[in-house]
Amino acid sequence: xxxxxxxxxxxxxRRKMKFQREADPQWAxxxxxxxxxxxxxxCLQCGTCSGTCPLxxxxxxxxxxxxxxxxxxxxxxxxxxxxxxxxxxxxxxxVHCPRQIHITDVMYSLKREAIQQKLYPKRFPxxxxxxxxxxxxxxxxxxxEFWLVFRMALRxxxxxxxxxxxxxxxxxxxxxLRLGQDxxxxxxxxxxxxxxxxxx
Amino acid sequence: xxxxxxxxxxxxxxxxxxxxxxxxxxTLFRLLDISLDELKDWNCCxxxxxxxIDEVSAFGLSARNLGIAHEAGHRELVTPCxxxxxxxxxxxxxxxxxxxxxxxxxxxxxxxxxxxxxxxxMELLYNDVGKERIKSxxxxxxxxxxxxxxxxxxxxxxxxxxxxxxxPTRMDELLKAVGVPTVEWALKTKxxxxxxxxxxxxxxxxxxxxxxxxxxxxxxxxxxxICPLCQYNLDAYQSEIRxxxxxxxDMPVLYFTQILGWALGGDAKSLGLGRAISGCGSIKEWFxxxxxxxxxxx
Numbered sequence: 287x288x289x290x291x292x293x294x295x296x297x298x299x300r301r302k303m304k305f306q307r308e309a310d311p312q313w314a315x316x317x318x319x320x321x322x323x324x325x326x327x328x329c330l331q332c333g334t335c336s337g338t339c340p341l342x343x344x345x346x347x348x349x350x351x352x353x354x355x356x357x358x359x360x361x362x363x364x365x366x367x368x369x370x371x372x373x374x375x376x377x378x379x380x381v382h383c384p385r386q387i388h389i390t391d392v393m394y395s396l397k398r399e400a401i402q403q404k405l406y407p408k409r410f411p412x413x414x415x416x417x418x419x420x421x422x423x424x425x426x427x428x429x430x431e432f433w434l435v436f437r438m439a440l441r442x443x444x445x446x447x448x449x450x451x452x453x454x455x456x457x458x459x460x461x462x463l464r465l466g467q468d469x470x471x472x473x474x475x476x477x478x479x480x481x482x483x484x485x486x
Numbered sequence: 487x488x489x490x491x492x493x494x495x496x497x498x499x500x501x502x503x504x505x506x507x508x509x510x511x512x513t514l515f516r517l518l519d520i521s522l523d524e525l526k527d528w529n530c531c532x533x534x535x536x537x538x539i540d541e542v543s544a545f546g547l548s549a550r551n552l553g554i555a556h557e558a559g560h561r562e563l564v565t566p567c568x569x570x571x572x573x574x575x576x577x578x579x580x581x582x583x584x585x586x587x588x589x590x591x592x593x594x595x596x597x598x599x600x601x602x603x604x605x606x607x608m609e610l611l612y613n614d615v616g617k618e619r620i621k622s623x624x625x626x627x628x629x630x631x632x633x634x635x636x637x638x639x640x641x642x643x644x645x646x647x648x649x650x651x652x653x654p655t656r657m658d659e660l661l662k663a664v665g666v667p668t669v670e671w672a673l674k675t676k677x678x679x680x681x682x683x684x685x686x687x688x689x690x691x692x693x694x695x696x697x698x699x700x701x702x703x704x705x706x707x708x709x710x711x712i713c714p715l716c717q718y719n720l721d722a723y724q725s726e727i728r729x730x731x732x733x734x735x736d737m738p739v740l741y742f743t744q745i746l747g748w749a750l751g752g753d754a755k756s757l758g759l760g761r762a763i764s765g766c767g768s769i770k771e772w773f774x775x776x777x778x779x780x781x782x783x784x
Contacts, residue, residue, distance in 0.1 A: 321541070321584045340677045344689050372686070375534045376639035376677035381651045388644075397538040411685035419535035423547070427529040429498045435684050446687070453722050460761040462503045471527045479550060480543045 309359035317356055322391025329353045335379035335389050345369040349379050349389050356392065365405040370396045371412040411442045424480060427470035432463055490614070492605065493560030494522035495551055495574075497567040497714075498530050504567070504714025506758025507741045511566050511607060513756045514747035517623070518615055522564060525554045531570040534680060542590045548577035549591045549599060556598030564605045566743075568640035568713035569680075574604045575645045606641060608712050608742065609648040612656045617663040624664050625751040630772035631707030632667040635742070636697065638716040639677045651675070657712060657742050664749035669704040673697055678719045691723050691730075698727065698735045707768065708738040710745060717741060724764040738765030738772075748773055 318326040335349040342348040347355065347369045355364045364370070370393050379389040397416070400406040406413040415438045422429050422437075432454075439447045457463035470476065500508040515522055528551050530536075532544045552574065555563045565571050581588040581599050591599070611620065635657040642654045649656045654675065658668045678697060682690030697720060701709050711717045721739040728734045739762070747757045754760065754773045762769050 321580060321587060340679070340693055341682075341689070344686075372682075372689075374639075374677055374680045374682055375537075376680070377643035378639065378675075378677065381643045381646070390644075394537050394541070398541060401539055412682075413538070415681060415685050416535040416538040419533070420539040423530045423532065423536055429530050429533070431499070431502050438684070449687075452725075456722060456763045457503060460763060462505055462761055464502045468498065468501065470529050476529055476550065480546055 304360060304363075310361050311359040313361045314357050314359040317392070317395060320395050322388040323395055325385055325387040326353065326357060326392065328385045329357065329387055330385060332384060334382050334384060335387075338378045338382045339373075340376065340378065341372045341374060345372050349373070349393070352396070353387070353389065353392065356396070362405065364396055365400040365403060366407065368407055368410060370400065371406065371410060373397075409442050411438060414438050414441050422467075424477065425473075426467055427473045427476050428468040430464060430466070430468045432465055433467055490519075491521045491523055491560075492610075493555040493558060493563040493602070494524045495528055495531075495555070495563055495565040495570060496524065497565060497570040499567055499569075499714035499718075503718045506761040507566055507714050507717065507743065509756060509758035510741050510743040510747045510752070513752040514743045514750065515607075517747065517750045517752060518611075518620070520615070523558065523560070525551060525558065525563075528554060531567075531573040533569045533573065537573075542587065544573075545577045545580060545587055546591065548574050549581075552577070552602050553598045555602045560602060562603045562605050564607055564610060566607050566712075566714075568606075568638055569715065571604060571606050571648070572640040572643075572645070575647070578604070579645065606648045606712070608641070608657055608660070611660055611746070617659060620660065620746065620750070621663045623751075624749045626749050628664070628666045628745075628749065628772075630666075630768065632669050632705055633661065633708045633710045633740075633745070634669050634671050634701040634704060634706035635661065635674060636701070636709050636711050636716060636720070637675050638711065638713045639675060641712055642675055657710065661710065661742065661745060664746060666745055666749075668710075669701070669706045671700055671704045671706070673700045678716045680715055680719075683719050683723060690719065691726060694719050694723055695727050695731065698724070698737055699733070702735055702737065706737075708740055708765065710740050710742050712742055721763045736765050736767065738762055738769050740769075 317323050331350060331354060333350045336342045339349055346367050352364055352369050373393040375390050377390050383389060418434055418437045419429060422434060454463060496508055529547055532547045537544045565574060578599055581591060637654045641648050642651050661668055679690040679693040709720055717739050724735050744757045744759060754775050759769055759773050
């Protein structure tokens with residue numbers, strides 16, 4: 287079948303729809319068992335979430351379609367999307383949802399799985415920032431805005447540091463930029479507690 | 487209620503870009519005879535990013551902070567940052583709802599989770615101090631124009647205990663009590679984008695442009711916030727917005743604690759009023775540096 291397809295379809299032509307057998311309904315069930323995702327299957331597809339989301343106009347799917355993709359078990363589409371990373375966790379969808387679905391928590395859950403499975407869009411700054419933030423907090427117990435932005439820029443597009451210099455100067459001038467890395471005293475204690483709690 | 491003491495969890499932003507929030511909060515609370523006892527060796531709350539990588543240890547971060555508050559004997563913990571407030575509340579909520587999350591916490595911190603009530607200064611001033619008491623302490627008359635109160639997202643959602651989720655009004659009421667006129671506007675809980683200005687910069691800046699434009703359209707001369715990240719986003723990119731769109735807002739973006747603190751007699755320096763990036767002209771005019779007179783005001 288595959289050879290036949292290659293013969294008469296140019297490499298540009300791709301089927302845009304999934305077949306039912308390619309979906310993974312088991313996965314949808316697993317998602318619905320995670321904390322905060324229980325109401326997944328009660329979604330009405332009304333679209334209130336996408337309507338109220340301040341970022342849906344920039345998303346590749348939007349929250350309503352993400353919920354639909356997850357319910358049908360289109361795992362990779364959901365996990366590879368930019369939508370889940372553009373979610374700024376403002377909880378607007380969650381408080382407006384007529385079925386009280388904790389959409390923000392569904393997004394968080396998908397983000398975590400995308401990170402574990404390494405399915406997040408590479409060089410997309412938001413998951414990179416999240417990872418750098420995570421590493422910084424685990425290492426020092428606190429976050430330092432300057433170093434966080436610096437590390438994220440190095441891993442995505444170092445040239446953006448030039449455009450950030452102006453804002454950095456304004457912050458420095460007003461005494462709002464800390465150049466040192468903030469850290470807690472009992473960082474070892476925190477690390478050992480964190481190690482104990484690590485589940486995944 | 488005299489000389490009350492609360493535990494105090496500042497969070498990382500209040501030591502960096504939001505330093506004016508901490509300065510004005512401490513000044514205001516001193517003027518109201520409320521003392522804040524900063525938690526010893528507190529750690530980062532994890533904000534929105536940590537939760538995207540690992541959930542259980544994200545709750546562990548908050549559990550440690552609540553544990554420190556509990557050990558110091560605090561029943562109530564004040565946290566001015568909206569993200570810290572949300573994360574602490576969420577940890578308590580999820581530990582109560584999901585036994586598997588509670589189980590992952592250590593026994594000692596699990597016990598301290600419920601014993602500490604997380605408070606936000608806005609709601610604390612409204613409920614514990616009260617508008618009347620604040621009004622009775624006013625010594626300065628407001629010289630600026632009407633302001634738009636901006637509540638942002640994390641404080642009022644999804645727990646909605648600090649105020650109503652859809653139409654919060656407590657900051658407006660507090661400011662009106664000290665004689666500051668406020669405007670009605672529909673975007674008061676629309677998200678500022680949070681860390682998006684650092685990641686997908688154009689998108690983040692556009693969200694803030696929309697907020698500034700709407701506030702200006704409603705006749706506001708300043709925006710007043712309760713969150714360090716909202717303040718930073720609205721304040722730091724106004725010159726960039728001017729270059730992009732040609733619209734000069736030159737709008738001061740203040741913390742509600744700065745305005746209340748000023749009304750109650752705090753001076754410009756101890757309220758961090760010199761740390762603003764935009765609208766410095768208006769700020770200098772409304773809050774003169776050497777406030778010779780603390781005028782008696784009706």
